[in-house]
Amino acid sequence: MNLDVSALLARWRWVGLAGPTASGKTGLALALARELPLEIISVDSALIYRGMDIGTAKPTPAELASVPHHLIDVLDPHETYSAAQFVQDANAHIDAIRARGRLPLLVGGTMLYFKALIEGLDTLPAADPRVRALLDAQAADIGWPAMHARLAEVDPVTAQRLAPGDTQRIQRALEVWHLSGQPMSALHTRAAAQREQAPDHCLLALEPQNRAWLHQRIAQRFEQMWAAGFLDEVCRLRTSPHLHGGLPSIRCVGYRQAWEALDAGLQGEALRQQVLERGIAATRQLAKRQLTWLRSMPRHVLEAQALAEQPVPPGLFAMLTPN
Structure with a gap:
């Protein structure tokens, strides 16, 4: 060779x-x-x-x-x-x-x-028990449909693909927003762009x-x-x-x-x-x-x-x- x-x-x-x-x-x-x-x-x-x-x-x-x-x-x-x-x-x-x-x-x-x-x-932050406890408390107070509406304000792309009853994924998307200050959809888009290089x-x-x-x-x-x-x-x-x-x-x-x-x-x-x-x-x-x-x-x-x-x-x- x-x-x-x-x-x-x-x-x-x-x-x-x-x-x-x-x-x-x-x-x-x-x-x-x-x-x-x-x-x-x-x-x-x-x-x-x-x-x-x-x-x-x-x-x-x-x-x-x-x-x-x-x-x-x-x-x-x-x-x-x-x-x-x-x-x-x-x-x-x-x-x-x-x-x-x-x-x-x-x-x-x-x-x-x-x-x-x-x-x-994966660029998404790891799960944080404290943030999840906070989100659970908020959901107990106002309900998951209202939490879904909050998600729509900060990450409309993710909120659009999630049903208001999809509590687990709504919680995760809000958790990512709290921890990173960025929408989950934006982080996914960035990771996909890296893979396409x-x-x-x-x-x-x-x-x-x-x-x-x-x-x-x-x-x-x-x-x-x-x-x-x-x-x-x-x-x-x-x-x-x-x-x-x-x-x-x-x-x-x-x-x-x-x-x-x-x-x-x-x-x-x-x-x-x-x-x-x-x-x-x-x-x-x-x-x-x-x-x-x-x-x-x-x-x-x-x-x-x-x-x-x-x-x-x-x-x-x-x-x-x-x-």
């Missing part, structure tokens, strides 16, 4: 490589790193956690050393991380990587993170045509994880007084099923069988959701199964070459 990285940087702020679990994202990313001066930003809500290596299929130490990686091993499992934090961190890394004259390659399967980075976060990124999507192929890869991955010591990894996590089954880290696919099986007191082959069966089933469901998310986003599709034979497909050149 003969690509001019300066031309890529002039056209794209970043390039993304997204796909469902076990679709071959890491292999393609490392193959691209051998062809281009790039750095990888992980788009994975599980890889951010330290000490969770086997169950997340984290890149090996050799793979991590072969090309700079970011947003891997940045938090302890008891900490939480949001899409808003990801967007902030990813944008900072994108700018720093570009300043070094290298291409930011965002790789992962957490589609919510991709969507937040591409479309922007010319894309500053190129998103590559690994989408296997053969679902059975992906299911087989998922099952193989779980067998390999188990053989590599996944149960021991989960048992080590369980020794921490800060961790419990309700944390986002422990609710990651695989960890959740192992944690629940251990909580139930299962041992030996019964433990192994339940973790594998339920973990594989949950991962297949996750992959289905990931593909659904992907298909809602503009992207260049790569046949995942074909990459097993040719890590960097010839058509990739045309996808990345600026028009």
